[in-house]
Amino acid sequence: MLAMQSPELRTPPPQISSDIRAPAGTLALDDRLAQGTVRRLEAKEHVFCEGDPRIHVFRIEDGVVAVYKTLVDGRRQIIDFAYPGDIIGLGVLREHVLSAQTVCKAKVRALSVATLERAAETDANLAIKLYKAVCQELSATRHLLVTVGQRSAVERLASFLLTLHSRAGEQARPTVNLAMRRSDIADLLGLTIETVSRTITKLRTMGVIDIEQGGTTVHLRDIPRLEELASG
């Protein structure tokens, strides 16, 4: 226990709340979001923080954003990594209950919550898109919960790499780009950086993955084996 990594870089307070992911094909939502303005963010900048008024939701246009919750003593649980196309900040409360911070340089598009909510009140189609988006997010969160609650370190890493592979585009090539630091992976999986590092090394030794240049690019050499290791 105690993964404790610093949130750092408390940047100007952008907005919007809880969060959700948009599945492919949410045209109505996409249309609405196309109207928002785009913000360019440096690595480790905050998109929004817990407690901020929820004024916008954001669609990731480029880069990766970590959505997380911190405990009073600094321990941090990353809830999700949001990739291009994903939407963060959805919810029902007036304030954000989570924080969101870029993992690397990123672009996000902001859409007014007030506008979105007003539109959804009369547009059942839009409301359903929102509903499905949250269902998607819920499904992903449950998957992570199962991983963190039941799996060993090797299983967690295997599961994480496979999830990243299917989420972050590039399904064609068996390659995954680890834009995030080890500390981010650790805080997602409920492990420590040391255990993450050791476990990645172990997977490399076992021959299921290969690491490239500074450990940011991972080649999945044996995906079936990786799926076995993830155990379900």
Next chain:
Amino acid sequence: MLAMQSPELRTPPPQISSDIRAPAGTLALDDRLAQGTVRRLEAKEHVFCEGDPRIHVFRIEDGVVAVYKTLVDGRRQIIDFAYPGDIIGLGVLREHVLSAQTVCKAKVRALSVATLERAAETDANLAIKLYKAVCQELSATRHLLVTVGQRSAVERLASFLLTLHSRAGEQARPTVNLAMRRSDIADLLGLTIETVSRTITKLRTMGVIDIEQGGTTVHLRDIPRLEELASG
């Protein structure tokens, strides 16, 4: 690792999918659900199983239902305990991705998914109720994820007891009824039955809780202390 408790009692296949919780005040939803038929279930009966066609959603009328996911090797992660008023089985897929099993005798009301979806297509108000219900569920799942990913056994149990106290009615009296077995608590919190048992004993020894008759009724003797122990 390896909590592994048997799902048991594979009962006649009722229906409906993913799942969600209804916040107080979802009148449209409540109205619709009032039309469904009520099923009476014994303890440990299944409401639905992973893979079942998603034909109904269920509102808990009485009792407690465990919503869970099992891994191939039998390990089990309980995602949520559903209490009266909660709705389970919401989702976007045609099949259930989770299983739901009663923890004790229970009554659930079934509502047709087809009917609900058709109604939501034209009724923006209903669609929004669904949206808010899933947001609520998402929020609860995230809270559990933080608990399982970051907290120690004592912190998990303290958090669990407090959550139960605020969820399962009875906020007036500092009393919690543990309708579920130790194995259910263990599979919710990512611990083993032995650790759950030992930790409850420890909390009792510390004087923060009291146990009654067969360990099913828990008195929260020092709630502020319990909140400290839950650490956030």
Next chain:
DNA sequence: CGAATGATTGACCCCCTTCAAAAGCGGTGG
């Protein structure tokens, strides 16, 4: 009462954490 199921308690062990140090990896400037 005896069988079955669940809860508690004990003893031991292992996986992961903790603490610590070394090694990479960029960037910057002399």
Next chain:
DNA sequence: CCACCGCTTTTGAAGGGGGTCAATCATTCG
């Protein structure tokens, strides 16, 4: 170009929290 600095990752050694195995106790039900 390379030395130096900050940050991250890797690796090592030691310890602990919770898991595993197993026995005892409690409760329920036939």
